[in-house]
Amino acid sequence: MASPARAAIADFGSCGTGLRDAAIAQGMAAARFDALFASVAPDMSVLPLLDAQPEFTTPIWDYLAALVDAQRVADGRAMLATHRELLDRIAAQYGIDPATVVAVWGVESDYGRIAGKRPLLQSLATLSCNGRRQPFFRGELLALLKLIDRGDLAPDGLTGSWAGAFGQTQFMPSTYARIAIDGDGDGRRDLVASIPDALASTANYLKQSGWRSGQPWGVEVRIPVGFDAALAGRGKRRPLAAWRALGVTLVDGGALQATAMADDSAAALLLPAGAKGPALLAFRNYDAIYSYNAAESYALAIATLADRLRGGYGLGAAWPTDDPGLGRDGRRELQTLLLARGHDIGAADGMVGDATRRAIRIEQQRLGWQNADGRAGTRILQALRDARPAASTVFRLPAGYSQFVQSPTVRSDVSMKDVQGLSTGDFKGFTAWKVETPFSTAAISVFGGQLLSFVPKGGRDVMWLSPTARQPPTPIRGGSPVCWPYFARQGQGNDVPSHGFVRTVPWELRNAQRQADGSMVLTLAPPALEGLSLRLTMKLRIGRTLEQELLTENTGSQPVVFTQALHNYFNVSDALQVDVTGLDGLTYLDKLDGGNAHVQQGDWNLRDPRDPGRSDRIYTQARGHYVLRDPGFGRSIDIATGGSHTAVVWNAGEAAAAKMDDIGAGWRNYVCVEAGNVGPDVIELAPGGRHTLKQVFEVKPL
Structure with missing residues (x-):
């Protein structure tokens, strides 16, 4: 049997064996190699980055705005003062002026703050065995192993960029081996932890690349x-x-x-x-800079930052764009405006990641822009500056909420004996209002006002209720939870429950009426929550169809922005076999892909080759009419909505469901098709305003 170490390198196939042999051939002990690779497995996420380097894919005005901004200039000037003696010594020894050395340091790692988080052995081994440029990365991996073996580098926690550059000034391993200098005299060339080593090595690199002392770039x-x-x-x-x-x-x-x-x-x-x-x-000094990283935008970033550090003002001519890029101050302001509009993007740190790009796309869509690309530019910043201040989507935990959550009381203004077909009792372990009509039966949980069941006469339950659903105060998995006044954590902090307040408090039955045709109309509401100016009322009409309405009213004196959803879990024979029509051609934000936008091609199903077996999609500007087709049960569920601009389609999939006690193997028995207003489709209510979200289910044979 292969040792665990040999098994680990075997994950790289025959290429891994070749790497091991090559490392041994250059002098590394087999046991040493096996120990280093004992827990190293391929990371295929680095492969797409081969063709997505920002130096070649980012508009140059964005690239330079991000790297040569006011903060980097100010920090660089501070570094020039702090390390003046060291930099003067390096200039005397290598002929490279301090501003150029510090500019490389600033662009490469923001003066040592950001040096890369990817494990170097994993990235370089993956690139050595996959994708283009394998011989190049194989050489870099072997160079890295030699540095580790000779003691220049400690392997534990050794991280860098996806391509293998690392340290304060981001040397590739072969460059490190060839150029690195022991600048602090401790006997080691440590470009990770030693600033003198890193800056002296950078100066040595530029000198070796043909830098001419005293001449401009x-x-x-x-x-x-x-x-x-x-x-x-x-x-x-x-x-x-x-x-x-x-x-x-x-x-x-x-x-x-x-x-x-x-x-x-x-x-x-x-x-x-x-x-x-x-x-x-x-001139020739520009070529020396260019050799550090062969990209025009990179070399210009170093050159112009060095000019700024010497007291210059940067380039005089404007870039040919009406939407220039933003430095970190502008990005922080943009993020602050996004936070004020309720987007959950974390801190306003000036670092534009997936959450910020997703929020920008939402705002671009709200503004009606045709190209909602998520780009952090001057145009979107100015648009949000000029926009009427949006009402906040952030809600505080209402006073008394925790007492409501714990309350077991069945609250009702209706006498059960006065309404034929209406009763209270146990439904699969939950206290519920039960409805029986000539056409169907239904059950609505007191906890959360949640529709648990709707069964057309002679048919199967339309709703799926987890057989392992937990008891209150844990939210009930299944049926149709009411997510209000926010969906998921849209714009909220961690001090409030996910999916709103009302799904975890006992509701009150306000009214019940039996109609002339035998159908039943119920009016329910959650308790009034102190400090919340929104009020919610729900109506259910149970008969041949199931009709549900959420009426939201703003009783306060200020506008309020809210999101909402009826989180329907539909009972299906096999989630892998059902289809949902009515979504073809719609744009959706894929939460399993960082919120990136895609266009639905054909009907929705879990057989979609783009991401098979799971789904968490927010369809914006949805049309409001969908049909869930279930060949296993021989039925379709027609879903019509009103006041809903969003459809959410969700199934956790096997891997995620296995980690959820109240789903587990049940993931194949439900599909969520949710009516709502979420993502970019928020609702803003003026004082005294009202909004109704409605859905209707009708079961038909296939």
Whole structure:
């Protein structure tokens, strides 16, 4: 039997065996290699990043706005002062000015704050055996192993970028082995924990790459109208006299002079955003910067940040866009505005992740923008600044809520004996109002006012109720929970329960009437919650169909924004075999994909090859009419909604359900198709305003 270590490297297949052999061939003991890889398994999430590097995929005005912002400039100037003695010593030894060294440090790791969190052995081994550029990454992995084996690096907790760059100034392992310097004299080259080692090594790299001491990296220039942009490019060098002859001048209109450019008379013209954007002449020192990371936007970030650290003002020409990028101050302001509008994005930290992009997409959709791309730019920031302040979606825990949750009281203004077909009693372990009509039966839990069952005469229950559903005060899994005045944790903190207040308090039966045709109409409401200006009333009409309405009223003096859903668990023969029509062509936000937007192709089902076997999708601007087709039960459930702009379709799937005691193997017995107003489809009620959310179920044979 293979040892656990050998089994682990075997996860990489024959490639893993080859890596082991190569490491042993360069001097590493087999036992040492096996120990290092004992818990290393492939991480396939790095593969898409091969073709998604921000230097090549992000508009240059976004890239530079993020990396050369006021905060990075201020922090860089502070680092210049703090490490002045060290930087002066490095400048004397390697000929690299302090501002350039600190600019590399700032761009690469924000002065040591952000150096990457991916385990290096895992990332490099994965890239060595998968995707393009395998030979390159194989060489980097072997270089890393040699550094570990010789004691330069400790393997525990060794992390970096997805591609294997690591340390204060993000060296690749082969560069580390070739260039790194022991800058603090302790006998080790530690670019992770030692600032002197990292900064000296960066200076050594630039020197080895051809940096010319005392010369500039380049200069911003102006090109004449009608200039042939095909003459631009880093590899198309011309003497300054040739550029002068073509009409290129300094940005202030002055003539290009060799003395002003030191002794570097051969320069390349750069037009990073085309002829309508900034123009620059780049000299050999620019090439040295470019060699650090072969991307134009990266090299310009280093060059312009270094200029700013020397007291300059950055580029003078504007980028050719009406929607420039944002620095961290602008991003924090944007996030603050998003938080004020109820988006659950965490802290306003200036770091734009999936949650912030999802919130931006929601606001772009609300504004009616055709391209809701989630981009954090000046346009969306200004739109939210100019927008009428949105009412908050954040609700505080009402006073007395916890006492309501614990109350076992059945509250009713209706005498059961006065209404034929209405009674109270136990329904599958829950205290409930029971309804019997000539056409159907139903049960509504006192706890949460939750529809637990609707059974058409001679048919099966329309609703699924978990056989392992827990007793109050735990929310009941199944039926149709009422999520109000917010859905999930949309805009809420962790001090309030998920999915709102009313599903975990006892409700009151306000009225019950038997109609002439024998159907029953019930009016129910949760208790009035102190400090909450919204009031909720629910009506249920139980007969040939099930009709349910949620009426929300704003009794306060200020507008209130809320979200809501009727979280229907439909009873199905096999969730893998049913289909839901009425969603084709709709845009949905996939919560299992970080909230990214997709377009539904055809009917919904759990056989969708994009993400089979599970679903958590928010369909925005939904049409309000869906049909759940169940061949196993030989029936369809027609679902018509009103006052609902959103459809949520959810099934936990096998893996997630296994971790949920009240679902488990039952995941194949339900599909949630929920009527609501969630995500971007919030409801804003003016004082005295009313809103009705309605749904109707009708069961038909297939």
